[in-house]
Amino acid sequence: MDTQEKPKVKKRRPRKKPPRQELTLDQARILLKNSIGDIKGININWNDLRRVSSDKYIFQITVDKLSMKVLNKLQEMPLVEDVYFFAKVGAGQHGINLLFKIHVVFEKL
Numbered sequence: 001m002d003t004q005e006k007p008k009v010k011k012r013r014p015r016k017k018p019p020r021q022e023l024t025l026d027q028a029r030i031l032l033k034n035s036i037g038d039i040k041g042i043n044i045n046w047n048d049l050r051r052v053s054s055d056k057y058i059f060q061i062t063v064d065k066l067s068m069k070v071l072n073k074l075q076e077m078p079l080v081e082d083v084y085f086f087a088k089v090g091a092g093q094h095g096i097n098l099l100f101k102i103h104v105v106f107e108k109l
Contacts, residue, residue, distance in 0.1 A: 021109045025049065025059075028051075032049070042063055042070060044062075048062040057105065057106035057109075061101070061102050062088065063099065066085060079107050080105065080106060081106065
């Protein structure tokens, strides 16, 4: 029988997972402009683009009209999970101004 001791192996720290890449407001703006920025007849207010949820990638844009063409283009974009829309009633210059908010839910990166 051998009485030699096996060499001790140093315990290593577990590796840290790399941080997930965040989808920024500018990146979402570029993705959305490339997809629906060229559609005629619909006024998209890009200044109103904002992130709605802090833990999910939900971004909101405001448009003056809805069309199935816009909603289908948004739904078919890569990285898009779902698209929601609802009416936003606001005061305009000549009475009630009816706008629509569109929420685009992106997949986690």
